[in-house]
Amino acid sequence: MFALHALAMLFNILLAPADELVIHSFKNGLVGVRAASADVHLSVRRDPSGPDQPVLHVEYPAPTNNAAGRDVQCEAENRNWSRGRAVSFLVRPAHAQRLSVSFFDRNRVVYTHWADLKEGVWQAVQFSFQAMKPNPYFQPPDAKQGSPIDVSDVAFIAFAPQDRTAGELAISSFVVEN
Secondary structure, X not given: OHHHHHHHHHHHHHHOOOOEEEEEOOOOOOOOEEXXXXXXXXXXXXXXXXXXXXXXXEEEOOOOOOOOOOOEEEEOOOOOOOOOOEEEEEEEEOOOEEEEEEEEOOOOOEEEEEEEEOOOOOEEEEEEOOOOOEOOOOOOOOOOOOOOOOXXXXXXXXXXXXXXXXXXXXXXXXXXXX
């Protein structure tokens, strides 16, 4: 199973356009994707109104006392993002909301970008590494705070809705752009 997973990840790397690096695509379904809670329902399918690729559909409950309870984590197919300058993806929420997107850099510092999304339409989200700041709400004890951002070894990218209600969203592949 591991060999098949590694082969699928290599296939995605080889098919990426030269000006972008795939962080995580959903061509292999839910391989490498996990939700923090069983109450978050994940599926992969094509969306006729969206990009010409499989997209992740997420149904999430209203928030609870667990701040990370609606997080979805996507394993990085390519861990070295240093050849690029920004992360980008497409997203379509069922209702207007704020979405957080986070990752741990090589120094174990958590970086988070927040995007305000419009209801019911596919929209591009992009954030540059240069503009990123460490997450002010959470840092793990082993984070080397104060060090410059280092995206040469990033294990995963995660996202979570920041609204106060249950809802749905669809999200495309995450890529690093030059």
